Amino acid sequence: MRTLRSTPITLVVTAFIVIGLSALITLAVVSNPGHSGSDARRHPLTIIQSGWGLGLLAFEVLGVLVVTNEYSSGMISATLLATPKRLRVLLAKVLVFTLVVFVVAEVMSFANFFVGHAVVSAYPPFPNVALNGHNVLRAVIGQGLDAALVGLIGLAIGAILRHTAGAITASVAVLFVLPLVLMALPTSWEQPVEEYWPTEAGSQLEQLTRQPHALTAWWGTGDLALFVLVLLVLAGFALVKRDA
């Protein structure tokens, strides 16, 4: 990962796009003099973090590529020759990836917050949010944790499916598409499913207060972490049992 030029490029570009997009959206909302209706009811932190979904997507895709790249390039045979104990390969990938993504995502999340904070401050009438506010720090740190876990979804799905396009499609479906499909279901079905849907549950950590029909922040994160663990166990099983 380190010696590939694409990894740092992906991360840096993602950071700029996410922070830039968040800043633009924040600017658009707060500079609109008639900020009435739904905008006014949104908490400023939610507005500041509005570009984060794109970051999650990028981390998830990176997670997929960390594994599928090896299969598409043929590097996997060299990797497994060097380390024939396959679970060790998966474990190493999980450790390195989690560490890198967690650190980068935390830096991104804080940068995102401070840029957004500065934009909001420029428009005094709009209520701002401080880092020492209730649960604000938790939400900002939580954003990075959520990103690392979502990235691991991508990594696990990549190890199970092996093909870049298929794995990206599947993991984006988990993150964005299926939650949208859920909305089409009758409310009585939608609410319990959405409540426990891993990526929805995991994003509760980014909320300041508990949302209606949602798990609490930490139960939600636990739900996401459990989902990631199950996927990783499946990935480990697939890696060990199948021919490379």
Place this chain on the structure above:
Amino acid sequence: MIEVRHLTKRFGAKVAVDDLSFEVQPGMVTGFLGPNGAGKTTTLRVMLGLARANKGTATINGTSYQQLRAPMREVGALLDAKSYHPGRKARNHLLALAQAGRIPRKRVDEVLEFVGLSEVANRKAGTFSLGMAQRLGIAAALLGDPGVLLFDEPVNGLDPEGILWARTLMQSLAAQGRTVFVSSHLMSEMALTASHVVVIGRGHLIADSSVEDLVKKSSGSVVRLRTPKDELLTPRLVAAGATVQANGDGALMVSGLEASAIGDIALAAGVPVHELAPQEASLEEAFMELTRDDVEFHAQQAGARP
């Protein structure tokens, strides 16, 4: 030493390797021959733990590859030459492998120098020609200075100079007492490189012998004979139990009699002999003879209209 015992590998209903057993001894180059699709690569992949056998075992120095403590220091393998990330520099590719195999960094520059890639070490491996990729693959195999080397079609894509280099390399590795196992479908190449061959077809063993024996066994006794008096000599040879065929270029191909017997008959008949040469089949011919019934993909006869 490599030991393969009753190895069977199926892909769905298709049997790729069928109850295959053989040994590869150290100190010499052993060729692994077979037509395309015979199961050579599958056998190598099972040996290296990349694929799982349905039955049987393949062990290297007595243990399976996955159980080796320091696999890269015991076994070096070149499978698909392009098993690297195309965006990674050649040197970084080897550094990553060296790190995984706990091999000192300076060894990377040594092997790059050895395979002649020092000057392009900082180029992206994706820009390499097939020949350069093969050299990079060989460099990776040699990283851990292993005692057992497996090469799958190592001369593919090499130029004549590269082929000569690879041949000399394999022979010198064997001369150092290492076990060298080289697969190929190029018999002529193996005839020059290997001293022992394992031949498979459709997944099962066809021959496991020294190159010399294989050639001798397949040669039969065909003698090339040239004489100005065909019409006098042919009936006498046939009477002595030989089969005589005209070769088209004026020579006769005589089978069923030793060259000495033919010479004696000619002398007794007072017929001058201009050429009398026992023919040795090439390994190529020996191989074709052996695998005739086991070729996976028969092409239409050359020259036939598709």
